[in-house]
Amino acid sequence: MCGIIGMIDAKPVALPLLAALRRLEYRGYDSAGMATLNEGRIERRRSEGKIVRLEKVLQKEPLFGTTGIGHTRWATHGAPVEKNAHPHANGTLAVVHNGIIENFASLRKELEEEGRRFESETDSEVIVHLLTREVERNDGDLALACREVLPRLKGMFALVAMFAGKEGLLFGARCGSPLVLGFSDGDKGESVGYFGSDALSLSGLAERIVYLHDGEWALLRAREEDSQLFDANNAPRGLSLQPMPVMAVALGKGNHRHFMEKEIVEQPSVWSDVLSARLDPATRRPRLPALPFLFRDISTLHMTACGTAYYAALVAKYWLEAFAGIAVEVDVASELRYRAPVLRSGDQVAMCVSQSGETMDSLEALRLYRKAGLKTIALVNVEQSSIARLCDVVLPTHAGPEIGVASTKAFTTQLLTLACFTLTAANERGWLSNEQTSSFVEALTCLPGLAARCLEKFGASESQFAEAAQLLARAHDVLYLGRGVSYPIALEGALKIKEISYIHAEGYAAGEMKHGPIALVDDSVPILAVAPYDRWFAKTLSNLHEVASRGAKVILVSSARGVAAADEGGVALAARVVLPDCEEVLAKRTDADKSSEENKTKEGEENARGWSVLEMMHPILYSLPVQILAHDVALLKGTDVDQPRNLAKSVTVE
Numbered sequence: 001m002c003g004i005i006g007m008i009d010a011k012p013v014a015l016p017l018l019a020a021l022r023r024l025e026y027r028g029y030d031s032a033g034m035a036t037l038n039e040g041r042i043e044r045r046r047s048e049g050k051i052v053r054l055e056k057v058l059q060k061e062p063l064f065g066t067t068g069i070g071h072t073r074w075a076t077h078g079a080p081v082e083k084n085a086h087p088h089a090n091g092t093l094a095v096v097h098n099g100i101i102e103n104f105a106s107l108r109k110e111l112e113e114e115g116r117r118f119e120s121e122t123d124s125e126v127i128v129h130l131l132t133r134e135v136e137r138n139d140g141d142l143a144l145a146c147r148e149v150l151p152r153l154k155g156m157f158a159l160v161a162m163f164a165g166k167e168g169l170l171f172g173a174r175c176g177s178p179l180v181l182g183f184s185d186g187d188k189g190e191s192v193g194y195f196g197s198d199a200l201s202l203s204g205l206a207e208r209i210v211y212l213h214d215g216e217w218a219l220l221r222a223r224e225e226d227s228q229l230f231d232a233n234n235a236p237r238g239l240s241l242q243p244m245p246v247m248a249v250a251l252g253k254g255n256h257r258h259f260m261e262k263e264i265v266e267q268p269s270v271w272s273d274v275l276s277a278r279l280d281p282a283t284r285r286p287r288l289p290a291l292p293f294l295f296r297d298i299s300t301l302h303m304t305a306c307g308t309a310y311y312a313a314l315v316a317k318y319w320l321e322a323f324a325g326i327a328v329e330v331d332v333a334s335e336l337r338y339r340a341p342v343l344r345s346g347d348q349v350a351m352c353v354s355q356s357g358e359t360m361d362s363l364e365a366l367r368l369y370r371k372a373g374l375k376t377i378a379l380v381n382v383e384q385s386s387i388a389r390l391c392d393v394v395l396p397t398h399a400g401p402e403i404g405v406a407s408t409k410a411f412t413t414q415l416l417t418l419a420c421f422t423l424t425a426a427n428e429r430g431w432l433s434n435e436q437t438s439s440f441v442e443a444l445t446c447l448p449g450l451a452a453r454c455l456e457k458f459g460a461s462e463s464q465f466a467e468a469a470q471l472l473a474r475a476h477d478v479l480y481l482g483r484g485v486s487y488p489i490a491l492e493g494a495l496k497i498k499e500i501s502y503i504h505a506e507g508y509a510a511g512e513m514k515h516g517p518i519a520l521v522d523d524s525v526p527i528l529a530v531a532p533y534d535r536w537f538a539k540t541l542s543n544l545h546e547v548a549s550r551g552a553k554v555i556l557v558s559s560a561r562g563v564a565a566a567d568e569g570g571v572a573l574a575a576r577v578v579l580p581d582c583e584e585v586l587a588k589r590t591d592a593d594k595s596s597e598e599n600k601t602k603e604g605e606e607n608a609r610g611w612s613v614l615e616m617m618h619p620i621l622y623s624l625p626v627q628i629l630a631h632d633v634a635l636l637k638g639t640d641v642d643q644p645r646n647l648a649k650s651v652t653v654e
């Protein structure tokens with residue numbers, strides 16, 4: 001969503017602002033702009049479309065000045081055209097804003113009645129006029145003006161303002177949406193001050209940063225000792241700066257064509273990192289941060305999330321119910337408030353799953369859980385995020401920064417972390433013995449190697465994904481099917497392909513086809529089945545017979561045993577994607593370890609409900625082919641893989 005950058009330097013800021021706007025591109029946007037102070041006057045350049053268009057505008061009409069603000073806009077109120085692009089400005093001040101001013105209509109009416117003229121259709125422009133009015137009323141006292149304006153604005157937002165004639169000063173405020181303040185030491189020992197809507201936008205610029213807390217506002221100057229930070233009650237608070245973390249975006253895409261490709265490929269090593277962080281070598285069991293409850297006291301876990309993170313929560317529902325006997329309620333965050341969930345503290349806890357930790361729908365759902373007194377867990381990739389700060393416990397997923405809008409490694413690291421969470425719950429509730437838990441853990445450590453095998457030919461012309469990708473790329477509609485733990489992966493696969501290749505795709509539980517969707521089947525609708533050779537395979541195969549006999553082109557994603565069974569069963573496959581067979585890999589390992597009594601594996605051993613570690617491994621491994629296929633289809637269609645149209649990486653509006 002919208003990105004904010006602000007900068008005060010001794011040197012011209014237009015070029016570094018432009019570079020920072022490029023780092024904000026991953027958030028998703030449809031117009032961009034910047035403004036600087038040139039000898040005290042506000043000058044601005046804006047353009048609809050991508051940053052490259054703003055760059056062309058700047059080449060024709062450069063901006064000068066050492067104090068400036070920049071913005072990438074994801075349209076909410078008003079079309080993505082130049083007049084609605086930020087900064088919004090008058091002769092007195094310029095503003096960039098992220099989020100929504102919910103009472104903008106009444107404020108606009110009030111301001112227009114005073115004779116103030118609006119140029120745009122945005123909610124953001126009311127901030128310009130409100131601030132201007134308060135600057136006028138308070139004889140130019142900017143701090144007072146800013147203080148007066150903030151309580152008038154309703155909604156969740158962050159903003160930065162720059163004032164004519166006030167070189168070296170920026171005002172910034174956080175009311176729900178993140179804002180980061182930072183500093184670096186310039187070449188000649190002078191200091192540079194920054195605002196950014198996330199730490200990533202300041203990577204390569206700021207050396208020290210501080211995240212504003214909700215309700216806080218700041219008057220930024222180039223030097224940290226001259227800058228002031230105020231809390232929500234307008235009391236000054238010290239700047240406790242922390243070193244800027246090293247950001248992957250600063251390292252770039254390496255040899256990869258897109259961030260999404262890079263993020264898919266790095267999964268084997270990222271999964272190893274997650275397992276190293278989560279597994280205790282001494283006990284050979286998972287290691288979680290201290291939790292404010294005991295698993296044995298829990299009857300229900302409420303989970304909420306959006307998009308891909310929601311599908312990770314759905315997988316966890318299967319796991320936690322089957323392996324640990326905990327009832328799990330999973331809600332799409334944007335809907336939770338529109339039903340009346342039965343929430344009670346004591347035997348219920350809640351978890352919010354989010355890559356960014358900033359998704360507004362998830363934040364609001366989380367507030368509902370907290371209001372009901374539930375202890376809350378944040379399963380997030382960004383540890384400093386708003387969701388993390390609001391929860392009692394943070395379970396970081398350790399994926400590293402994810403830049404591609406389509407979530408890949410964030411999803412699989414959510415799954416791995418949830419697998420460790422499930423095993424801890426199962427162990428503490430006595431559903432898995434210590435020995436069983438350790439053998440499950442050992443099986444999970446095979447996943448990075450299996451992923452590496454799966455990715456071996458990704459991107460190569462002889463890739464086994466090519467045939468399936470061609471088939472999918474020619475279609476207007478695609479169905480993804482899965483059963484059991486593979487069902488959420490089918491949903492995720494369908495989301496992935498529609499996000500980046502704009503092909504209409506739906507995921508269904510394989511058994512649901514005959515209850516309606518089978519009416520869609522003909523030879524123009526490819527059907528992709530996520531079907532590991534597992535306890536549910538035979539039933540899914542029957543469903544594939546049903547669609548194949550109605551002309552569907554079936555793409556089977558399975559192991560060699562699954563594909564052989566489909567061939568033997570006479571299902572005509574249009575394409576096949578063959579994954580390593582987890583069961584065989586575990587069996588081989590067992591054979592190799594037979595001599596060691598201690599290592600005798602129990603992976604094949606089933607728990608009380610007949611589930612084995614395979615049901616934990618399959619959804620994680622089978623996430624890879626659906627990611628790869630979405631990526632390859634997008635390449636064939638020539639769409640923008642990393643920044644698909646209309647989408648934002650971090651969705652900070654409801």
Ligand code: M6R
Nearest residue numbers: 307308309354355356359406407
């Ligand atoms: O940052 P979050 O995990 O809270 O984001 C939730 C969704 O917006 C996100 O997963 C979205 O569906 C992705 N674009 C999926 O690829």
